[in-house]
Structures are given as structure tokens and as C-alpha cells.
Amino acid sequence: MDFTEVSLTALRVFRAAAERGTLTAAAAQLGYTQSAVSRQIASIERAAGATLLERRHDGVRLTAAGHLVLRRATAVLEEIEAAARELAGLPAQAGTVRVGWFPSAGAVLLPRALAALARTDPAITVITREGGTPALVRALRAGSLDLALLSSAAPFRAPDAESPPLAVQTLTERGLCVAVPAGHPLARGEFIDVADLRGQRWIAGPSSGGDRLMGVWPGLDERPEIAHTARDWLAKLHLVAAGCGLTTAPASLAPAAPAGLRILPVRGGPQEQRRIILARLPQPPTEAAARVAQALRAAAIDEDAVL
Incomplete structure (x- = not known):
């Protein structure tokens, strides 16, 4: 060797x-x-x-x-x-923290945390990138990310099966919702009955972790009609607002949603819970990474208080 x-x-x-x-x-x-x-x-x-x-x-x-x-x-x-x-004469980057995030986290949670961090810890430089869970987990393992915001669905397994296990913390856990056009009959109440989702047209995008469509209500007992496909969450919500179909959405997207739609919980059938978790390698984080993690936790708590 x-x-x-x-x-x-x-x-x-x-x-x-x-x-x-x-x-x-x-x-x-x-x-x-x-x-x-x-x-x-x-x-x-x-x-x-x-x-x-x-x-x-x-x-x-x-x-x-x-x-x-x-x-x-x-x-x-x-x-x-x-x-x-x-x-090259550049300043040392001991205060640099690299954060990965799943797509919808960039709409509300991440910007709020970074804005707060800029006020409390202006010396910390945060570099971020978007990705799906498998790519972000690999980046953590490879040492090119310090922290990763991940989305997790029940039964809430570990992000990967590698050893040692990643250190994970649940920031929020909420039920998955459905975005509907404001003028749609399903938008009249404060929730949607799961049976009323049959026969609807959907706006979906491919999952980063497999063949499952993101944007279609899980467990539908029919082949869904996909009217439009889009990877970007904001594009999906604008299509909903334009009356082009329905899409699933986390409640956390409500503050960033365009006018002309409602994001409503679903009643009946199995509960579709979603967690936002913060993951890192198991060794103790740097002081800068710990401060960024604290800002992300505080932003998640603020979201829960608003919602």
C-alpha cells in the first residue's frame, strides 16, 4: 500500500x-x-x-x-x-458553512434562517445548494456539505444505511396538504375529504428518489391524470392558481404561495405526515455550523407558530 x-x-x-x-x-x-x-x-x-x-x-x-x-x-x-x-491573499474561510436543502425548503425556511443569521452572525458565510435526498446525503458523506435539510415521509427511516449513522434532528412534522385553485369547489371548506381527490387532474414532477410522482396525493386508488409536469414548486403552485389542476404541497409553502389558490389539509384515509430533518456527520459540528443549525431550528419553530 x-x-x-x-x-x-x-x-x-x-x-x-x-x-x-x-x-x-x-x-x-x-x-x-x-x-x-x-x-x-x-x-x-x-x-x-x-x-x-x-x-x-x-x-x-x-x-x-x-x-x-x-x-x-x-x-x-x-x-x-x-x-x-x-x-492568493484571500481570507481564511473558517466561518464558512455549506448547507444542502431539498427543493421546497428554499421557498420559506432557508431564506428566513439566512436572513436571521445575517443579523446575528454576519461573519459566518453560508454557501448552499439544492438537491434530492440521495445526492445531499452522499455530499454529507463525502465532506462537501456540513449540514443538509432533508424531507422525510413515514415510516421515517434513517437517510441512508451507511455507518456510522448520520446525526439527525427533526425540525418540523406536519401533514401533507393539497393546493387547489381558489375558485375550485374543493376550496370552499377548511379541509378536503380524501374521497374527493378521485378524478382530479394533477400537476406533478418526478421524485428524486424513485419513480413515485411528487405532487400526486399518495395512495390514490386510481391511475392519476397528470395534466402538467414541473420540477419547480413555485411553477406548480402558479399552475394551480391558473386553474390547471391540483398538487400536493407542504403547509410550510403557504407564505410563499401566489394569490389565487388555497393550501388545505386532507381528512380521511391514512395520515400523510412529512418531516423536515437536519442531518450532519456524527462528529461534533464546528461553532459556525452549530450557529447555522440553530438559525434553521429557530426558523422552523417560527413557521410552526405562524401556521
């Missing part, structure tokens, strides 16, 4: 593959060909004398040896990047 000949390029490629979950995605991120990525991964595995990535039909997964090497590789790359900043 000899790491003395491992290049920084190989370490960066390995980190990208671990984070993105496929060699194709890592190649796209770094601007390399897939064969070049494969060669870099092979070089670091030869140096390690072990298989670091398990190749599967749906991508790659870190082996036990891969987790160990990833931790060390991330530390090395962060030190090199810090040295480059210092040499």
Missing part, C-alpha cells in the same frame, strides 16, 4: 464519484471523460490495495475501505484548498 504517488486529481475524482453516486455524474461535474474518471479511480485503488467503490447497476457505493480513504482524501483536499486561498 503506497499513497505517495496518488495525485490530487485522483483524490478529487474519487471524492466526486463518492458524492455524485455514478462515474458518469462525476465526469460531468469535473469535465472529464468517463474513461478518464475510471482510470483515476483505478489508480487510487491500486495505491490502496483494495476496492474503494463497489460498482453496481445503479451507480457506485463506497466500501468500508472507501469510507476510510474518503475521510482522509477530503481532509487532504481541504488543506490544499485552504493553502491556495492563503497564497
